[in-house]
Amino acid sequence: MITRALLSNLVQHIHLQKVTVLLGARRVGKTALLKALAEAVDAQILWLNGEDADAAALLADRSISNYKRLLAPYNLLIIDEAQYLPDIGRKVKLMIDEVQPLHIILTGSSAFSLSQEAGEPLVGRSITHHLYPIAQSELAQTESLLQTRQQLPDRLIYGGYPELFALPEHSQKEAYLRELVQSYLLRDILSFEAIRNPQKIQDLLKLIAHQVGAEVSLEELGRKLQISKNTVERYLDLLTKVFVLYKRTGYSNNLRKEITKSSRWYFYDNGIRNAVLQNFSPLVLRQDVGMLWENYVLAERLKFQNYSGTAVNRFFWRTYDQQEIDLVEEREGRLTGYELKFKPRGARVPAAFSKAYPEAVFEEISTENYLPFIGV
Numbered sequence: 001m002i003t004r005a006l007l008s009n010l011v012q013h014i015h016l017q018k019v020t021v022l023l024g025a026r027r028v029g030k031t032a033l034l035k036a037l038a039e040a041v042d043a044q045i046l047w048l049n050g051e052d053a054d055a056a057a058l059l060a061d062r063s064i065s066n067y068k069r070l071l072a073p074y075n076l077l078i079i080d081e082a083q084y085l086p087d088i089g090r091k092v093k094l095m096i097d098e099v100q101p102l103h104i105i106l107t108g109s110s111a112f113s114l115s116q117e118a119g120e121p122l123v124g125r126s127i128t129h130h131l132y133p134i135a136q137s138e139l140a141q142t143e144s145l146l147q148t149r150q151q152l153p154d155r156l157i158y159g160g161y162p163e164l165f166a167l168p169e170h171s172q173k174e175a176y177l178r179e180l181v182q183s184y185l186l187r188d189i190l191s192f193e194a195i196r197n198p199q200k201i202q203d204l205l206k207l208i209a210h211q212v213g214a215e216v217s218l219e220e221l222g223r224k225l226q227i228s229k230n231t232v233e234r235y236l237d238l239l240t241k242v243f244v245l246y247k248r249t250g251y252s253n254n255l256r257k258e259i260t261k262s263s264r265w266y267f268y269d270n271g272i273r274n275a276v277l278q279n280f281s282p283l284v285l286r287q288d289v290g291m292l293w294e295n296y297v298l299a300e301r302l303k304f305q306n307y308s309g310t311a312v313n314r315f316f317w318r319t320y321d322q323q324e325i326d327l328v329e330e331r332e333g334r335l336t337g338y339e340l341k342f343k344p345r346g347a348r349v350p351a352a353f354s355k356a357y358p359e360a361v362f363e364e365i366s367t368e369n370y371l372p373f374i375g376v
Contacts, residue, residue, distance in 0.1 A: 002165070004033050005138050005307035006129055007040065010105070014041050014076065019096055019104045019122050024131035025243035025268065026109040026184040029162040033131060034078055034105065043076040043103075050084035062091050064098045071099045082106040083188070089121035096125055110188035110242055130243075133160035133269045135303035137375035148376065152367070153283050156292045159271025170280070177275035185272065189238045200225055201235050205276045208236075208245065208265045212273065212291040213326065215250075215262035215318070236265070243268055246302075251315035251328045251335075253356060264316050270296050293342040294326060297370055301327075304375030323350035325362075335360035344368050 006022075010033070013020055024030050038045055048055040058070060071077060077095070082088050092104055136155070140148065158164055158173045161180065167173050190198055203225055208216065218236075222229045239245040248264045267273040270292055274280055283289055305312055312331045318324035325337040335357050339347040341364055349362035365373050 002134060002138055002162070003141060004029065004036070004131070005135065005303075006033060006131055007036055009129065010037050011040055013127055014043065014103050015101075016103060016127075017096060017100060019092055019106060019126040021122075021126050021128045022105060022107045022131060023128065023243070024107075024109065025133075026187065027161055027163065027180060028131050028133050028243075030107045030109075030131055031080055032162065034080070034107070037105075038078075041076070044074045045076045045078060046071065046074040047078045048080070050079055050081040050088070055079070056085055059085060059088075059091055062087065062094060064094065067091075067095045068099055071095065071102060075101050075103065077102065077104045078107075079104070080107050081109065083108045083110045093121040093125065096122075130306060132243075132299070132303045132306075133271075134162055134165070135160065135307065135375070136300050136371075137304050137307070140376045145371075148371070156270055156283060156289075156296050157274060157280055159269040159274075161269065161271060164271065173271075174275075174280045177271045177280075178278075181272060181275045185242060185244055188242045200227055200231075201239070202276075204232065204235050205239070205244070209267070209273045209276045212266060212288075213264060213294045216265055217262065244272060248298075248314060248316050251317045251330070266295050266298055268299055268302075270299070289342050293367075294340045297340050297365060297374065298327060300374035308375065317353060319350075319352050321352075323352045325350065325353060337362045338373075339364045341366045 010020065010022075014037070022030055022033070034047075038047075048058065050056075079085065079088070079092075085091070088106070092106065096102060096104055136148065143151070158170075158177065161177070164173050164176060167176060186198070186201060189195060189201065195201065204221065207221055207224060218229045218232045221232045225232065236245065236247070240247065245265050245267060248266065250262065267276075273292075273295060279286075283292075286292065302314075304310075310331075312329050315328045315330070316324070316326060317328045317337065326340045327338040329336045329338070337349065337353060337360055339362075341347060344364060344366040347364040349360075353360065353362070
């Protein structure tokens with residue numbers, strides 16, 4: 001059993017008169033995390049599912065008397081997939097203001113719908129957490145350093161969705177990831193947004209999967225997909241809000257040669273990227289090992305820093321004459337550049353970066369030294 005990093009945070013907050021918003025893609029383990037929480041705390045719990053019509057009926061009457069009657073025996077309310085409940089933000093605001101003691105946990109696999117419904121009414125009343133596919137820092141609790149290194153090729157190919165760890169065969173993992181992409185991850189986009197041609201989103205994902213670690217031109221994507229730049233931008237925004245993709249922008253201190261207007265896009269999980277491409281070939285047969293490594297390390301770094309509460313701004317850096325750094329972190333006014341290489345190559349800091357930011361630190365991250373970088 002893998003203990004999720006967020007569990008201790010949720011336990012610490014359970015006594016607060018607050019609303020915890022737990023966001024994450026479908027199947028990353030939100031429900032399992034809450035079951036573990038229920039076992040870890042001494043609380044009277046009412047658990048509702050936002051996709052259940054009976055739950056919607058219980059909450060339909062937005063009145064103090066209804067909610068006090070409903071919640072009288074309970075001090076913890078959990079609403080799974082809360083984005084499906086209309087006006088959930090105002091309903092929860094009324095509960096948290098009028099029923100005491102009470103802690104409420106809302107989960108959602110769709111940031112655009114849940115944020116719209118719950119965002120403004122819960123200002124000052126909520127704590128937001130993001131749950132990701134299982135992090136290597138979480139797996140470190142149950143496996144040795146040798147096992148971690150042995151499992152790295154599988155992590156680069158199949159990623160970290162929790163249910164994969166119960167599937168012994170590669171063929172089972174591949175079938176699971178294909179089904180996940182087709183049936184779950186895009187479900188919220190199609191449910192909540194009027195998408196005229198869902199196939200275009202799948203085609204867009206394939207194009208992004210081929211450009212991991214490279215700047216993406218929205219105009220070029222639009223031409224290839226025969227849709228407008230604005231539509232490409234909208235689709236990418238939706239894919240970030242269902243936690244399939246995330247964006248990195250370029251870092252600059254307003255130097256003329258630095259690229260800042262373009263973006264790079266990454267997948268939260270390598271298994272999803274490979275399922276989009278229908279390519280689960282082993283590493284020795286891959287031409288895209290560099291992309292797999294960069295996507296994996298950046299996602300693991302993101303998980304580790306977010307779970308540990310590290311506040312940091314993240315960028316890439318590149319100049320028009322092709323000098324570049326894969327990751328630049330800005331923390332408390334200090335810059336650190338990281339070059340991500342699957343095999344150590346003794347990468348050197350680009351001259352333009354060193355000249356522009358002489359106080360910055362630079363480091364190469366490879367299979368030889370990556371574990372501390374991702375919290376192991």
